[in-house]
Amino acid sequence: DVKVTQSSRYLVKRTGEKVFLECVQDMDHENMFWYRQDPGLGLRLIYFSYDVKMKEKGDIPEGYSVSREKKERFSLILESASTNQTSMYLCASSSRPGVFQHFGDGTRLSIL
């Protein structure tokens, strides 16, 4: 069965900290994505990656960066966490562009 695993379900960090959110997929998918979900705003794309070491900005990349050193792993980095980055973060993967994505269960991140 297809599996996208996010390393933490809940995370609490302090303002100014560097935060790493990790995501691993076991489906050998080329494409991986990071979204954030906020009430009244739905899912918004932060970054995505077509291949190892490749990355593309989504709609809201400011304050974030990503790393894809291995095909199965896609990391989201908050360079200097701020309170407005408190949110639910969802990782996803897909086998090719333009098809449905498989999602992880999310990381609820609180920045204090």
Added chain:
Amino acid sequence: DQQVKQNSPSLSVQEGRISILNCDYTNSMFDYFLWYKKYPAEGPTFLISISSIKDKNEDGRFTVFLNKSAKHLSLHIVPSQPGDSAVYFCAASARNTGNQFYFGTGTSLTVIP
């Protein structure tokens, strides 16, 4: 600006009746549409899709209808079951412009036993 809109934040339906969830979009370039279902504390799971070359796609109790002229799609669930209670997201993409899906804000469906 929200390119995909779900104007009903919530919907309650009696078990056995039809649930109709609606979604509107503004970008006429969108040509592929998805519905996802999300339970609390879980990620969204893919439910059903439709391409713009069709106006209807059916999978068991779930049917998606697409009205391109109105830029509107709807998800019908018949008959509704308590296990269908979840948040439903619609999403749209324009295949010739890449990989990005745009998501609506979600509709929380409650099916009352």
